[in-house]
Amino acid sequence: MGTLTTELPWRYKSRKTHKMGKVDGKYVMESQQNVGPCMAALGMPEEMIQKMLAPKNVISITVTTNADGSFTSSSEQSLAPELNSSTAFKLGETLKVSKPWPMVATVTKSDENTWHNRAVMGDKTMISESKVNNYGMTIRSRGRQGTQG
Numbered sequence: 084m085g086t087l088t089t090e091l092p093w094r095y096k097s098r099k100t101h102k103m104g105k106v107d108g109k110y111v112m113e114s115q116q117n118v119g120p121c122m123a124a125l126g127m128p129e130e131m132i133q134k135m136l137a138p139k140n141v142i143s144i145t146v147t148t149n150a151d152g153s154f155t156s157s158s159e160q161s162l163a164p165e166l167n168s169s170t171a172f173k174l175g176e177t178l179k180v181s182k183p184w185p186m187v188a189t190v191t192k193s194d195e196n197t198w199h200n201r202a203v204m205g206d207k208t209m210i211s212e213s214k215v216n217n218y219g220m221t222i223r224s225r226g227r228q229g230t231q232g
Contacts, residue, residue: 125226174198180202
């Protein structure tokens with residue numbers, strides 16, 4: 084099981100419009116590193132990677148705490164709407180996602196500001212850590228060949 088890429092940090096600046104939970108809000112990406120090679124290693128077509136990484140593409144994540152204790156995470160891309168998605172999940176439960184590509188994902192929480200996501204897409208696994216602070220959100224991900232991770 085080898086690592087597909089180095090870590091790829093994404094930095095999102097908070098544009099919080101409401102304060103329901105610690106992570107609730109809209110986060111707009113302001114910087115990224117190594118995303119292209121990582122997405123290529125996960126099987127994303129080059130033309131899609133180019134749209135995703137276009138300087139004018141605005142990528143945002145909106146997180147909402149639902150009344151039943153679950154969360155909804157929505158991702159929007161201004162120039163790659165085919166990658167837009169919205170998923171409702173409960174911490175610790177595994178769910179199947181079909182859009183923007185098929186995967187099985189589990190989100191856990193290690194403290195009030197840190198979430199971990201394990202997404203299995205075929206024979207590849209993406210492990211992510213999302214940390215929220217007073218500035219916004221930082222996501223660090225790594226891809227691995229295989230479903231163990």
